[in-house]
Amino acid sequence: MSKFNDEQLKEFSRLVARYPEGKQKSALLPVLHLAQDSFGGWLSADTMDYVAELLQINPIEVYEVATFYSMYNLKPIGKHLFEVCQTGPCMINGSDDIIEYIGTTLGIKPGETTADGMFTLKTVECLGACGYAPMMQMGKHYREHLTKEKIDAIIEECRKNAAANN
Amino acid sequence: MGVKLLLDKAHVPGIRFFETYRKEGGYKAVEKALKQMNPASIVEEVKKSGVRGRGGAGFPAGMKWSFIAKPEGVPRHLVCNADESEPGTFKDRYLMEFLPHLLIEGLIISSFALGSNDTYIYIRGEYAWIVDILEQAIDEAHANGFLGKNILGTGFDCNIYVQRGAGAYICGEETALIESLEGKRGNPRIKPPFPAIEGLWKRPTVVNNVETLAAVVPIINMGGDEYAKIGVGRSTGTKLISACGNINKPGVYEIDMTISVEEFLYSDEYCGGIANGKRLKACIPGGSSVPILPANLLLKTAKGETRLMNYESLSDGGFASGSMMGSGGFIVLDEDQCIVKNTYTLARFYRHESCGQCSPCREGTGWMEKILKNIDTGKGKMSDIDLLWDIQRKIEGNTICPLGDAAAWPVAAAIRHFRDEFEWHVNHPEEAQKRNYGLAHYADPIHVPA
Ligand SMILES: Cc1cc2nc3c(=O)[nH]c(=O)nc-3n(C[C@H](O)[C@H](O)[C@H](O)COP(=O)(O)O)c2cc1C
Numbered sequence: 001m002s003k004f005n006d007e008q009l010k011e012f013s014r015l016v017a018r019y020p021e022g023k024q025k026s027a028l029l030p031v032l033h034l035a036q037d038s039f040g041g042w043l044s045a046d047t048m049d050y051v052a053e054l055l056q057i058n059p060i061e062v063y064e065v066a067t068f069y070s071m072y073n074l075k076p077i078g079k080h081l082f083e084v085c086q087t088g089p090c091m092i093n094g095s096d097d098i099i100e101y102i103g104t105t106l107g108i109k110p111g112e113t114t115a116d117g118m119f120t121l122k123t124v125e126c127l128g129a130c131g132y133a134p135m136m137q138m139g140k141h142y143r144e145h146l147t148k149e150k151i152d153a154i155i156e157e158c159r160k161n162a163a164a165n166n
Numbered sequence: 167m168g169v170k171l172l173l174d175k176a177h178v179p180g181i182r183f184f185e186t187y188r189k190e191g192g193y194k195a196v197e198k199a200l201k202q203m204n205p206a207s208i209v210e211e212v213k214k215s216g217v218r219g220r221g222g223a224g225f226p227a228g229m230k231w232s233f234i235a236k237p238e239g240v241p242r243h244l245v246c247n248a249d250e251s252e253p254g255t256f257k258d259r260y261l262m263e264f265l266p267h268l269l270i271e272g273l274i275i276s277s278f279a280l281g282s283n284d285t286y287i288y289i290r291g292e293y294a295w296i297v298d299i300l301e302q303a304i305d306e307a308h309a310n311g312f313l314g315k316n317i318l319g320t321g322f323d324c325n326i327y328v329q330r331g332a333g334a335y336i337c338g339e340e341t342a343l344i345e346s347l348e349g350k351r352g353n354p355r356i357k358p359p360f361p362a363i364e365g366l367w368k369r370p371t372v373v374n375n376v377e378t379l380a381a382v383v384p385i386i387n388m389g390g391d392e393y394a395k396i397g398v399g400r401s402t403g404t405k406l407i408s409a410c411g412n413i414n415k416p417g418v419y420e421i422d423m424t425i426s427v428e429e430f431l432y433s434d435e436y437c438g439g440i441a442n443g444k445r446l447k448a449c450i451p452g453g454s455s456v457p458i459l460p461a462n463l464l465l466k467t468a469k470g471e472t473r474l475m476n477y478e479s480l481s482d483g484g485f486a487s488g489s490m491m492g493s494g495g496f497i498v499l500d501e502d503q504c505i506v507k508n509t510y511t512l513a514r515f516y517r518h519e520s521c522g523q524c525s526p527c528r529e530g531t532g533w534m535e536k537i538l539k540n541i542d543t544g545k546g547k548m549s550d551i552d553l554l555w556d557i558q559r560k561i562e563g564n565t566i567c568p569l570g571d572a573a574a575w576p577v578a579a580a581i582r583h584f585r586d587e588f589e590w591h592v593n594h595p596e597e598a599q600k601r602n603y604g605l606a607h608y609a610d611p612i613h614v615p616a
């Protein structure tokens with residue numbers, strides 16, 4: 001099972017120190033983000049048990065939270081996660097076409113990952129970028145005013161980076 | 167040009183950083199508040215300003231602050247609500263991204279007024295890059311003696327922490343937010359007790375929106391009375407509006423609440439009119455939860471008066487012919503937009519976001535989504551429209567938190583104002599699948615492009 005390295009443990013301590021004595025459970029959401037970022041973009045049962053142990057809470061308290069919030073992935077995802085907004089304001093500005101275009105370009109449906117493990121497509125609800133629609137989240141950042149050309153360029157960029165890193 | 171109290175410096179290069187912000191007059195309000203005023207006099211100024219909560223409910227901030235309990239020996243907390251998840255709303259993001267120090271300054275003053283030594287910003291998890299911006303601003307404020315121990319030698323200690331959520335609209339509701347901040351699922355609490363008595367870790371807590379807390383800075387700088395002179399009636403000060411949909415200039419605008427909806431929508435200073443030379447069909451003026459209005463009722467009230475961009479005027483006519491200011495998310499639909507489809511996406515949103523504690527909300531949002539999807543995809547029956555109406559009525563008012571109402575109102579208003587479009591969908595299942603399915607007779611005749 002993977003454990004936090006020294007640097008990650010330092011970040012863990014920084015997060016826990018924000019709350020009063022005995023209230024370390026409050027750090028659960030940020031610690032789950034840290035764990036997800038550290039261990040391959042998703043939370044396995046082992047990871048959740050590890051987080052419970054670190055925070056000295058019951059594993060069930062971690063599972064409850066991990067299943068409630070949409071940003072925690074409970075199964076492995078592709079190297080690049082495309083989270084495309086489909087709520088009203090984005091729909092008005094053509095998010096349906098964008099979702100369909102990504103789907104046909106990559107040969108996957110929302111919720112699926114490409115066979116090479118490179119891309120996962122997910123539909124999400126309003127991300128607070130309605131004025132810059134259509135949009136999607138990629139990791140820590142937003143890609144806004146999406147067009148088919150932009151999607152092509154983004155996919156190309158991901159593939160190039162992967163090739164360069166191999 | 168209208169008055170600008172919050173965004174006046176948003177375009178100054180480098181304003182995101184302490185040095186520039188300070189040079190432009192930043193942190194003067196903190197100096198004034200901590201050195202020349204006391205907590206009670208700050209609360210008094212905020213009361214006088216008449217500023218109403220900018221998160222959606224519009225409750226007067228000064229009054230909320232005066233309710234906070236002060237039991238001996240129990241710490242109190244201020245929590246800044248930066249969850250901003252109401253569809254159509256992206257103003258807090260703008261403020262935090264471009265003017266992080268304005269929020270930090272407002273938080274220091276408000277923390278002093280409320281006696282909060284540990285203040286938390288709860289930000290939606292997706293705004294990950296803004297967390298870095300805020301944390302950098304907080305570090306700069308520490309380095310310059312505006313945060314930490316004994317601020318400006320006044321004996322007041324204050325720390326601000328940024329807590330990321332993880333994707334849940336319901337965590338914008340203040341008691342769900344508190345639960346989430348305690349490391350739990352975002353299930354709203356039954357009130358009372360109110361957070362002002364028993365909030366975070368059972369301690370007295372005030373939760374306020376980002377924009378409300380930023381507004382404390384101009385209120386302290388200019389005084390509550392002067393602030394109250396801006397705007398009209400009980401809509402004092404300025405309001406940030408995030409405008410989106412089929413308009414020429416989507417974006418975040420600061421308005422003083424005296425301008426008309428027509429000016430906001432059509433003038434080049436703001437939305438710049440409907441995109442692609444089309445006509446206005448409808449608008450959701452205050453975030454997805456508030457009632458949608460057809461063009462004619464948006465620009466004028468049922469009595470034929472000019473509708474203004476403020477709390478009173480937008481709600482003029484009640485739910486029969488009015489809407490609400492809400493969170494200031496202004497969503498514009500042009501003549502080609504389909505009301506059924508738009509309502510369906512919003513119903514799906516609320517079903518997705520219901521925490522599931524109350525059966526009317528959990529089950530009702532699911533049913534509304536299903537029925538709307540059927541009508542939208544040409545599988546609807548005429549009786550479905552009445553069924554939808556019934557369901558939304560059974561949710562409203564029968565739940566622990568207002569998410570139930572927020573899910574019911576958009577459906578109710580869409581049926582109330584656009585019933586024949588729902589009927590048309592049922593009667594024309596095939597035509598309704600084509601791209602352009604709006605019933606054009608709703609479009610605004612006033613602004614037919616030349
Ligand atoms: C379902 C739901 C979602 C909400 N989301 C937000 C939000 O994202 N941001 C916000 O400031 N207030 C939100 N609110 C309102 C808060 O409960 C609370 O009234 C507000 O934070 C108080 O701050 P204010 O008085 O400064 O507006 C929401 C309320 C409900 C019922």
Ligand code: SF4
Pocket residue numbers: 336353354519520521522523524525527528565566567568569570
């Ligand atoms: S109204 Fe909906 S979101 Fe609110 S507590 Fe009930 S089930 Fe949860």
Ligand code: FES
Pocket residue numbers: 085086087088089090091125126127128129130133135253254255
């Ligand atoms: S609707 Fe897509 S970001 Fe708001």
